Amino acid sequence: MAARAAPQVEIRLIKPGDRLTGLSLGDQAYAPLKTFVQRHAHAYERQSLARTYGAFDTANNDKLLGYITLVCGEVVIQDGDNALVVEEGLAYHYCQYPAVKIARLAVDRRMREAGIGIALVNLALGIARNFICPNVGCRFVMVDAKRNSVAWYDRRGFTMLDTSENKDRGEPVMFVDLSKIG
Amino acid sequence: MSIKSNAFGRVELTGADAKKFRAQATYGRPKAAAKSGAALGSAMARELQSSGTVKVKLRATA
Numbered sequence: 646m647a648a649r650a651a652p653q654v655e656i657r658l659i660k661p662g663d664r665l666t667g668l669s670l671g672d673q674a675y676a677p678l679k680t681f682v683q684r685h686a687h688a689y690e691r692q693s694l695a696r697t698y699g700a701f702d703t704a705n706n707d708k709l710l711g712y713i714t715l716v717c718g719e720v721v722i723q724d725g726d727n728a729l730v731v732e733e734g735l736a737y738h739y740c741q742y743p744a745v746k747i748a749r750l751a752v753d754r755r756m757r758e759a760g761i762g763i764a765l766v767n768l769a770l771g772i773a774r775n776f777i778c779p780n781v782g783c784r785f786v787m788v789d790a791k792r793n794s795v796a797w798y799d800r801r802g803f804t805m806l807d808t809s810e811n812k813d814r815g816e817p818v819m820f821v822d823l824s825k826i827g
Numbered sequence: 828m829s830i831k832s833n834a835f836g837r838v839e840l841t842g843a844d845a846k847k848f849r850a851q852a853t854y855g856r857p858k859a860a861a862k863s864g865a866a867l868g869s870a871m872a873r874e875l876q877s878s879g880t881v882k883v884k885l886r887a888t889a
Contacts, residue, residue, distance in 0.1 A: 651884065651886055651887040651888070653884055653885070655880040655883070656871070656881040656883055657881070658879075694835075700883070716835050718835075718836055719837045720837070720840065720848070721837055721838070721839045722840050722841075723839060723841040723845060729853055746834070746836070748834045748835045755888070756885070756888060757888075758886065759886050759887075759888050760883070766868075767864045767865070767867045768872060768875070768881065769868065770861070770868040771865060771867070771868025771870070771871050771873075772872045774872075775868075775872045776872060785852075787838055789834055801860055802860035802861025802864050802865075803861070804855060806844060806847060806848055806851065808844045808847045811844060814830065816832070816834075818830060818832055818838055821857075821861045822852055823865075825855075825857035826857050826862045826865045827862060827865075
């Protein structure tokens, strides 16, 4: 079968008037991802509840090929000593650690091997590292990975919280520690 | 032990999960893929900030 020509896409924040329909995700399990971008992403944007970056096919009427939604989040460690941050002289007595959460990530099933998802996750890491971390403070990028996406996130450099309970979850928690990636 | 996580919010860890997370965050080494991805993403983020869009050349798909 002949290879499908690779379109050049533009990734940008969604804006009013963008058509966010037409994503084909293939599996019913992904229906919430489709519903979110079609019905809710614009409102979340207006209300500053989340930021959604779309990958648009500029040669095809800005057809949406994938998207990622980012939100402010946190990691809360409830029990025990609070020694995550170890540094001589540092007094951090809180159990909350600031984070960016990848709330949604979806790529059209017909474009899954094209690199859109990789580009969107790289952009999320870049935004967190270059803009959020230096200006606000942010330690982690977190994601609740769908089970069949765990290996994919692992290849992107995310670390699985290595406990049996987490591994048994339908959407295991994975993270990147921004303080360690330079 | 317990993990509570909402896609649009916090990750809450207790017990063994909290202990393991502390250990991984304190002593874990960064993955090369995270470093290279963040480096590529940083250039993309700067392009996004300066021009409002990031142009991405995709791989051809079957």
